[in-house]
Amino acid sequence: MNTVTPIVIIGGGAGGLELAAKLGRKHGPDKVYLVDKDTDHIWKPSLHEVAAGTLDIHREGLSYFMLARDCHFTFILGALEGLDREKKVIHVAAAQNEAGQTLFPARTIAYGTLVIAVGSKSNFFNTPGAAEHAITLDATAQAEHFRMQLLHALTQHQGTAAVDTTAEPVRIAIVGGGATGVELAAELTEAVASLHFYGANTFTPERHLSITLIEGADRILAALPPELSARATQLLHDRGITVRTGVRVTEVQANQLVDQNGECYAADLCVWAAGIQAPVFLTTLGLETNRIHQLVVNERLETVDPSIYAMGDCAQAPWVGEDAYLPARAQVAHQQANYLRRVLDAKIKGQSHTAPFTYKDYGSLVAVGHSKGVGSLMGVLSGKSWFVEGLVARMMYMSLHLMHHAAVLGVLRTFSLALGRLLLKRSAPRIKLH
Template structure:
């Protein structure tokens, strides 16, 4: 009787998890490769700030996991992991219900021979009072859409009052105050994208006629983009401020209410919409698996990205992995997850074939950082791999290089032909779609 195929189960269909599943699926097929995710479609997470601002239509951008599974040769199972039976080697999934509450899939148990956890991260509120209740996060497409709809509704609702005020004695028109807490890449890019949205709303008559959008970016460190080189931080801040964003650094928020933020000195900052982008943590469920985790719930892995259980691997934002040669841990960045997926492809291929896994550890190569500051702007710090030097880029060149990262992700998932067709289709559709989503 032939041996059963070795099953590699990947939990988490984000950038890294999906890339790994697609590459393995094309090589070994659906009997060997299973991808589990709680959502039914995929979007590149670094583009969620565009969804939130309305400059990217989620219904044109997302990709069905069932379609991707058929095209790339893996098995997709929709469901949210809530526990793990390590003795039986099974992943326990919650039931899946539709928007009306009708159960679509029951609770299930999925067996594995090798398990790869790539469930990403979520926003860390650091115990700030009121933040969880009143601030919006950008951890998922649903949250990004929630912010977009609230923004649009508030803009539309305030126009009549502003026009009436202009007609009645020149009263000050109402404004819309948007506060973004956290000036890492997500916060900075959201602020920039909201500027693009503001221009689009003005074009369609929803801004500048009684409702001014005021954007404030708040950072606890002494500069924005504090994890990146100072030159990049200063360039990004200069671009944002020149376009009307108020940037406040060295300011720690101590409380969030429905209509204002409070700092540690008791000062208040009025806000109609608050986005919390101040930090990340892995899901708390990981701390209940019986495996070692750190203070932000990340699974501790070795240089081969293995947990203490040799059958379980973890990578991306949900894992604390050593940075070889740097005496520190790897940062939570899309570039890291992309390279880890390529590394694990070789390890998982060996396990499926029954061969010894490569003994080398994962060595991250930092190619620099790029941050989008609007559709025609960007700043970046590119590492010269050959020369050993660092190159600073900005403007349209940086923006085009940033866009290429998205295409690189699609290339890994869809292949060259479909990625090229998709890029061309987007270019043509831009001529017939609104500048900002208005519905």
Template sequence: MRSDIVIVGGGAGGLELACKLGRKLGPTKVTLVDSRLYHIWKPSLHEVAAGTLDIHQEGLSYAMLAHDNGFNFVLGPMTGLDEAGQAIEIGAVYSATEHDEVLPARRLAYTSLVIAIGSTSNYFGVPGAQEHSISLNATEDAERFRLRMLRLMLAVEQQREEGRETGLDVVIIGGGATGVELAAELREASGAYARYGFARMDVKRDVRITILEGAPRILAPLPERVSNAALGLLNKRGIRVVSDCRVTAIDSDKVLDANGNVYPADLCVWAAGIRAPEMLGKLGLQTARGGGLDVDSHLRVKGAKAIWSLGDCAVCIDGNGLPVPPRAQAAHQQADYLVTTFLRMDKGQPALTEPYEYRDYGSLVSVGQNTSVGSLMGSLRGASWFVQGGIARLMYASLHLMHHRAVMGITRTGLLAVARFLIRRSTPLVKLH
């Protein structure tokens, strides 16, 4: 197999790049490679974990998107790189239940390669973290968390029926956006579960949620006003927040910190940091601190021939001399930059002379289904506006719709939004099975 432009990784940046190039160049020139059949917007994984979003309704088929946007889709994980021969190795694909080989290992040649495989959790060497916590890196992680929490809630309900004092302790390590959003979503979801047959369960009493944050405050990269507003909303929901807390070990039923405190944990979520996938270090490409691919301000992998990288797996110093943060908006901007780059190359025009420059438009954090908090950046450097409440929530939801518009177009995004609105009113508020 061969393709002019091969994009590995169907996350926010990689998929948008494939869709936009596919609509211009067609499937004979653009190929997307991913190890999964469905795409889900990663910032919504906390909703999948809480059960308020059904992955089977939310997921977008890569094959469908490929057909509609004019690119080719290849299923399978990238397992190796032959830089001299300009080809990647794609691993075999097996069935989930019977472990039969569905697709054999293959080799895909390219003229230009883009690596956009995202990130994975950074456990910082904490004993037991990988074994006894769940990280929301992919849909299967979120679904595993949801099913385990549902089983534990059923057990609590049964024990209450038998007259026993009990409860469910959820500990979230990391008070960044993922940790805060998950905590708030879990509180609202547990209340919804209580309305669907968990009659003996008192949500605030029986579902105890704790966030452990190593910094002096949650949402440390954001303005202090945003952090304080989020903290107030979490406190109102009965969510315990412990700052300046350095976790030293995680067991199957508890979390320990440097001060000797012990936090009971029936469920533990690790949301304290990310790093590049270890596989990148085995490709023979130049990597930076943290294991990400070292790219220049044009998103080319340094020292490599015809290889680019974007998103969380790329370590980039932009044209302003500033490090690009691992955010969805950065991946979106980088995808747009590479669309222009490859379209110029296809027409035989000179490469872009202007480097990629990251533009920070602010951050929004969901604190449940009805409210959000955040700061929006103005056109003047350093200027920002604090937003909160229903307006902020609408703006947060619009980010998801903007991503769908990039990969599906305006008409289908509008129809999908209406369909989801109707589905939410004809199905339970949470996934009950």
């Protein structure tokens, strides 16, 4: 075992990877470890594009092994299996390939400081049938699964519609009117509209696809300003998407959903995008958790064990200056990564860093298709909130992804990568059919 007790980061999502990359470039692979159960990283807000087939994961994903080499951290492939706080070690499960062959055996890794950044997953709220019949977009594999199910349903429908013009369209129900649900609904209409480029000349979203977005609150994007919600609703209506608010799904069945009033919603495919919870295994680590399994941390992102930090969606962190907890947003994880970089950099140097984490809300952006978007920007200079929409909002939304890549890869490499993808896009298919 390595005699150096490094900083070990569990989870290579947006925040965890940014932290590992920045610390690794400064302190090297002996002092910075990143542990993740997957081999590739993808920016989670883009999973709705993977699900619709408008983004190819094999072009977009970044290899953790490649990133470890370039950013000078050590990557450990495997899932966190246990934690021994007294000995300050973690237990990592054996890693296997798709054929079931063992790539790496189970390992024990010593740590000096542990950072847990394992993100979140969908919360079914114990809704009967949801786990069996609904698809979530928590990971790449789930997004790919939905894409394949959608392609199968559409091709089956095309054959039926060729002989029966009155055939019902493919019915998709999306539960949850947050950013994921709204963005997926819009992306699906654009994906189906592109199918005519691939020999399916009769495909139109109006004839072959019926999308219903179901939200329990009185408006979609309920956590964002009402003006943004209203504009997003109008943009969805313009695309033929049915938006139902104030509806609580009480049961998911194989071909339909049932709400609190007993009303049924036909659904050939159901996507669950309502609510989040942290992974259940966090409750087994001997650390304090809340009702949705998040690790409870203080204003310095410390758990009850001062050598263990938690950040991102898996942490319940106080919002300093507000009577609330920090929201589960990518910009929170990004700012927390920058904060912990300073904290851990000071710790490596034998210094102390006691300032609390303070969150600055820069607003929110939501993509409604490839050419539209809506958002509210918190004015840094004016102190006012600005509403943006259309292509400007969409371009700003895309810039968030580039900013994440720049934090990991650096500005020059991100620019080269973005330019290369832009040029390749002219020869690449508009949607992924294979």
